[in-house]
Amino acid sequence: MTTSLSFHRPRAVILLSGGLDSATALAIARETGFDCHCLSLDYGQRHRVELDAAVRVARMLDAREHRIFRLSLRDFGGSALTDDAIDVPTEGIRPGIPATYVPARNTIMLSLALAWAETLESRDIFIGVNAVDYSGYPDCRPEYVAAFEKLANLATKTGVEGNRMTIHAPLIKLSKAEIISRGKALGVDYGITLSCYRADADGRACGVCDSCRLRREGFLSAGIPDPTRYFRESPPRRV
Amino acid sequence: MTTSLSFHRPRAVILLSGGLDSATALAIARETGFDCHCLSLDYGQRHRVELDAAVRVARMLDAREHRIFRLSLRDFGGSALTDDAIDVPTEGIRPGIPATYVPARNTIMLSLALAWAETLESRDIFIGVNAVDYSGYPDCRPEYVAAFEKLANLATKTGVEGNRMTIHAPLIKLSKAEIISRGKALGVDYGITLSCYRADADGRACGVCDSCRLRREGFLSAGIPDPTRYFRESPPRRV
Numbered sequence: 001m002t003t004s005l006s007f008h009r010p011r012a013v014i015l016l017s018g019g020l021d022s023a024t025a026l027a028i029a030r031e032t033g034f035d036c037h038c039l040s041l042d043y044g045q046r047h048r049v050e051l052d053a054a055v056r057v058a059r060m061l062d063a064r065e066h067r068i069f070r071l072s073l074r075d076f077g078g079s080a081l082t083d084d085a086i087d088v089p090t091e092g093i094r095p096g097i098p099a100t101y102v103p104a105r106n107t108i109m110l111s112l113a114l115a116w117a118e119t120l121e122s123r124d125i126f127i128g129v130n131a132v133d134y135s136g137y138p139d140c141r142p143e144y145v146a147a148f149e150k151l152a153n154l155a156t157k158t159g160v161e162g163n164r165m166t167i168h169a170p171l172i173k174l175s176k177a178e179i180i181s182r183g184k185a186l187g188v189d190y191g192i193t194l195s196c197y198r199a200d201a202d203g204r205a206c207g208v209c210d211s212c213r214l215r216r217e218g219f220l221s222a223g224i225p226d227p228t229r230y231f232r233e234s235p236p237r238r239v
Numbered sequence: 240m241t242t243s244l245s246f247h248r249p250r251a252v253i254l255l256s257g258g259l260d261s262a263t264a265l266a267i268a269r270e271t272g273f274d275c276h277c278l279s280l281d282y283g284q285r286h287r288v289e290l291d292a293a294v295r296v297a298r299m300l301d302a303r304e305h306r307i308f309r310l311s312l313r314d315f316g317g318s319a320l321t322d323d324a325i326d327v328p329t330e331g332i333r334p335g336i337p338a339t340y341v342p343a344r345n346t347i348m349l350s351l352a353l354a355w356a357e358t359l360e361s362r363d364i365f366i367g368v369n370a371v372d373y374s375g376y377p378d379c380r381p382e383y384v385a386a387f388e389k390l391a392n393l394a395t396k397t398g399v400e401g402n403r404m405t406i407h408a409p410l411i412k413l414s415k416a417e418i419i420s421r422g423k424a425l426g427v428d429y430g431i432t433l434s435c436y437r438a439d440a441d442g443r444a445c446g447v448c449d450s451c452r453l454r455r456e457g458f459l460s461a462g463i464p465d466p467t468r469y470f471r472e473s474p475p476r477r478v
Binding site: 067069071073075076077078097101102103104105106107108110111112114115116118119138139141143144147148150151152154155156157159160 | 315317342343346354377389390391393395398399
């Protein structure tokens with residue numbers, strides 16, 4: 001027997017890129033009981049086709065709403081993802097911050113999420129950052145998320161009035177394999193997500209950029225078949 | 240005798256609204272020796288004519304560059320400045336956070352400044368916030384600025400690599416009269432700035448919104464003639 005409940009679920013804003021991690025973060029937010037308002041950013045990214053994946057993911061996971069904001073970070077450049085003259089590395093993950101780092105990207109996206117959350121009377125923002133199987137981006141680390149949460153509570157009327165804003169980063173300490181296992185248990189179809197920085201117009205992945213390598217390794221470690229469509233006939237077996 | 244120096248001045252990013260405070264912050268950054276890269280945001284503000292003032296101010300104060308980014312915060316609403324259905328208060332400054340508060344506005348603008356600063360290899364951002372003669376916005380307080388600076392150093396490659404990012408808020412503890420006196424000494428022509436939230440298309444001010452009241456009181460206290468053009472024939476003598 002199902003019971004119809006009349007109360008409203010609390011609202012959360014979810015940053016959604018269309019990739020594996022943010023899809024899982026959305027699934028977790030939904031499972032937690034939030035009404036999910038998804039925000040994507042069309043920032044002039046090389047792999048703009050990821051936004052098509054974001055649309056599919058929001059629909060699959062019953063988001064209440066999905067908005068795509070447009071703000072070109074190509075005007076700034078300085079990243080392989082926003083400047084076509086800088087190549088995306090394909091040789092494997094190296095120490096240090098890679099060329100795909102986009103200056104202040106997560107800070108800009110969290111700021112937009114904060115503005116939206118406040119007007120929605122939401123106190124919860126979800127971001128799918130991860131600091132285990134990741135590329136070494138500084139704005140994916142726990143200390144960064146904690147600093148943004150502190151800022152969010154100082155910056156807003158919501159925070160000043162004592163209604164605490166929370167930045168949820170539920171994947172931050174999970175391995176990629178754990179993220180995938182968690183998402184599978186929550187019904188995420190990773191076949192509709194897109195992680196590749198060099199994806200073609202059909203959304204097929206290269207298999208060799210850092211994002212593809214981390215993803216593929218995650219499926220291997222989790223013992224779950226990789227549903228990714230690659231544009232190379234045989235992706236490298238060693239990741 | 241003048242000496243020609245061959246070194247480059249360090250770069251700073253200056254948030255420039257076109258109002259009195261940000262013009263003064265720009266003048267201070269210039270006086271300090273920075274090469275000034277000004278950033279304005281066309282966010283759908285009711286007083287969009289302030290952007291014309293920003294263009295004039297950047298030119299007057301020899302900015303190296305002035306960019307106006309467009310990102311509509313009308314999509315979020317929730318403020319008298321971004322929702323025409325909410326009136327701008329004209330009855331005088333009251334306790335609490337007023338209807339002109341724009342959720343996360345300074346956080347969004349500082350995030351953009353951070354992205355630009357990093358690609359410019361600049362380590363200095365200027366913002367003309369003030370926590371003395373102000374409207375009570377939470378994102379104008381010293382603790383907010385300190386929290387953003389901390390975030391900036393955790394968020395960026397620049398910060399992680401040990402090159403400290405600094406958020407300069409040179410006006411934060413000054414009265415409006417002190418800001419005006421400082422700017423006058425640095426050659427700012429306040430007649431070309433625009434502070435009014437209800438300015439008409441010609442850039443004339445209403446004289447009665449909070450921003451006009453603070454500005455007018457500042458000129459009175461500083462003993463400096465108010466160069467503001469008002470669209471009312473006689474602005475109220477009492478502010």
